[in-house]
Amino acid sequence: MTLTRADCEALDRRDPLATLRSQFVIPPGLIYLDGNSLGVMPAAAPARVAQVVQQEWGQGLIRSWNAAGWMNLSQRVGDKIARLVGAAPGELVVADSTSVNLFKVLSAALHLARAESSGTHRGAQRHVIVSERSNFPTDLYIAQSLAQQHGGTLELLEGEDIPARLAGARGQDVALLTLTHVNYRTGRMHDMAALTAQAHAAGALTVWDLAHSAGAVPVDLNGTGADFAVGCGYKYLNGGPGAPAFVWAHPQHVSSAWQPLAGWIGHAAPFEFTPDYQPAPGITRYLCGTPPVLSLAALECGVDTVLAAEPLGGMVALRHKSLALTRLFAELVQTRCAGHGLRLVSPTEDALRGSQVCLARDDGAYAIVQALIERGVIGDFRAPNVLRFGFTPLYIGYAEVWEAVEQLRQVLDGGVWRDARFQQRQQVT
Ligand SMILES: Cc1ncc(COP(=O)(O)O)c(C=O)c1O
Incomplete structure (x- = not known):
């Protein structure tokens, strides 16, 4: 049975790891499915780096090699x-x-x-x-x-x-x-x-x-x-x-x-x-x-x-959620984006799958990823034909997965990815 958006929102409300998201700065409205390439910034990082710069380096100078x-x-x-x-x-x-x-x-x-x-x-x-x-x-x-x-x-x-x-x-x-x-x-x-x-x-x-x-x-x-x-x-x-x-x-x-x-x-x-x-x-x-x-x-x-996930079950709990997220994404793509030439590259068997889902398409894979990014769903493209989506269970929720697939469906249904502005290959893909 395909889950609805409301089902996914209910899963988020019951998610024992949901509180971990507050450790990050995530730009509002962004669905970030690229933590397998560059993780989201921890909220503590700017102050910590500023402290190292201003106090440990600025004031402590060479002494900080020992003192700090x-x-x-x-x-x-x-x-x-x-x-x-x-x-x-x-x-x-x-x-x-x-x-x-x-x-x-x-x-x-x-x-x-x-x-x-x-x-x-x-x-x-x-x-x-x-x-x-x-x-x-x-x-x-x-x-x-x-x-x-x-x-x-x-x-x-x-x-x-x-x-x-x-x-x-x-x-x-x-x-x-x-x-x-x-x-x-x-x-x-x-x-x-x-x-x-x-x-x-x-x-x-x-x-x-x-x-x-x-x-x-x-x-x-x-x-x-x-x-x-x-x-x-x-x-x-x-x-x-x-x-x-x-x-x-x-x-x-x-x-x-x-x-x-x-x-x-x-x-x-x-x-x-x-x-x-x-x-x-x-x-x-x-x-x-x-x-x-x-x-x-x-x-x-x-x-x-x-x-910080250790008191909540650590890597075992993170893995449990990661598998649920990747499984949900793969199932939703297969049901809601059917008929658009997407093939699931990642294994459906849980034991064989990491924390990402990759899809292949004969043409347009790069442009589809670009169209999604414009809509605030960030994944990446790996040559020659792979759309890659990473799911970091620390900060990704079930309703975000649902919304990401909905945006993918719209990009494919409307053919918006065919627009010339999405075809221009950038240095980093
Ligand atoms: C499997 C794997 N190894 C190594 C690297 C990159 O290594 P480096 O940090 O030296 O660029 C990547 C980068 O994406 C990677 O996916």
Whole structure:
């Protein structure tokens, strides 16, 4: 049975997480379905950033590295993110961008996978990095670049073909499996535990990109036995444009390999200023240069908005609502926008779907998204033909989902998207 707008309003009234929305500044009338690309600004962020600028920087100046705890911000915010992804305190730090962290962990993992197998008859053969063809481009570019530097091979497969590639004799040349847990263009979620187990059975290590998972779906890094992970601060963690990213290494591996960007902040004693590099113990060695204090302050506000759900059931409760929102959106599109050539790209099965719904259309996908944005429904377009909608359960309600689909229906029914002003491709889509 298709829900009505009134049904959705009733769901909002009963939503135990509805109060969390007040943590954000959401422009009136806007339905923001792009938190998977850039999260909404936390209401606490402007004052916190102003405080860091005016007091900690303006008044405290250099003293604030010690007095305001700037030097430990990467670890402090890292410990908070750790709570959201099944890591223990001290295992995860905030640093650099997701791309740069991928370079660090893929290098370290490649080194370890080869070192572990060297001396065995398989050692020389373990040179393949396996990934998914539709993985996010930066993940593939970094892996490709490493494969080129280290004489390895990047092999791209369809997601469903990965288990067979890892199994039995075929898996013997695989050094690493690197995947984005929730695919950016389809919203399909991999089974992290199963794939990690299959990779380990093959003698390979795993590197997970949690860009579309952290703060969106429950993740249990230690529970699944994953080897390395990175993730993004500006999507579901609401850390602001270009927010720094995070990096995690399993305690078993963290001290076994150098990460290649051996900078002074990852040194065991940066203020000894010694000429030789001695990596800091633990995950701190994954830091490279001076922490971006203003960005870290904003990111901490964003992470706190997700942690605010802990007394209400935390990631499990957020996941429950996220699935209800994405399921509702997909069902409403299928019933209310039928006959307009939209195909559901994201899985209908809950266990396989992240916190986004992607639709494909042979033509006009970009223009339809632009027409929706003009009407105050913000999603995005991913080439060549995907309309992508992210659902952040912290601040999206059921009636908003209903209204978003109603606007989509109107844009399609009236053909307004065909107007020339919606065809002009902008730099960021
Ligand atoms: C899966 C995934 N990885 C990485 C990135 C981006 O990484 P960076 O912050 O280094 O630009 C994105 C950006 O959308 C992404 O979707």
